[in-house]
Amino acid sequence: MSDKKRRILIACGSGIVTSTIARKRVEELLDAHGYKGRYEIAQVPLGTAGEKSKDCDFIVATSICPSELHCPFVDGTPYLMGHGEEAANEQILALMEQ
Numbered sequence: 001m002s003d004k005k006r007r008i009l010i011a012c013g014s015g016i017v018t019s020t021i022a023r024k025r026v027e028e029l030l031d032a033h034g035y036k037g038r039y040e041i042a043q044v045p046l047g048t049a050g051e052k053s054k055d056c057d058f059i060v061a062t063s064i065c066p067s068e069l070h071c072p073f074v075d076g077t078p079y080l081m082g083h084g085e086e087a088a089n090e091q092i093l094a095l096m097e098q
Contacts, residue, residue: 006039006096009052009059010076011066015045018062022076026060029089035096058095060088 010026012019023041030039044052049066053059059069060076074091078084 003038006035006057007055008039008041009049009056009071010041010043011046011049011059011061012043012063013046015043015048018080019043022060022062022079025079025085026076026092029092030096033093033096039096057098058092060092 008026010019010023012022020043023043026041030036042052042056046061046063046066049059049061050068050070053066054070056071058072058074059066060074060079062076062080065073065075072095074088074095076088078088
């Protein structure tokens with residue numbers, strides 16, 4: 001398990017509503033796998049995600065992949081739809097280990 005504190009962006013249209021749902025799911029996943037206290041999450045509007053991604057380890061977005069990303073992208077739409085979460089969870093856990 002990597003000791004580096006990870007910086008994670010959660011992006012949606014406004015940076016408030018659906019990103020809050022995804023944030024809760026990501027926090028639950030990470031805490032359940034022993035990462036509590038080893039990550040920081042910021043919620044941002046999709047329009048600012050590209051620029052803000054320069055300072056992050058990865059981004060989870062609940063809509064389309066933002067343009068001009070500077071970090072890995074995880075599709076967060078499964079967290080809103082209630083199915084298909086396993087692939088996103090596996091990708092997030094793998095990114096936490098990099």
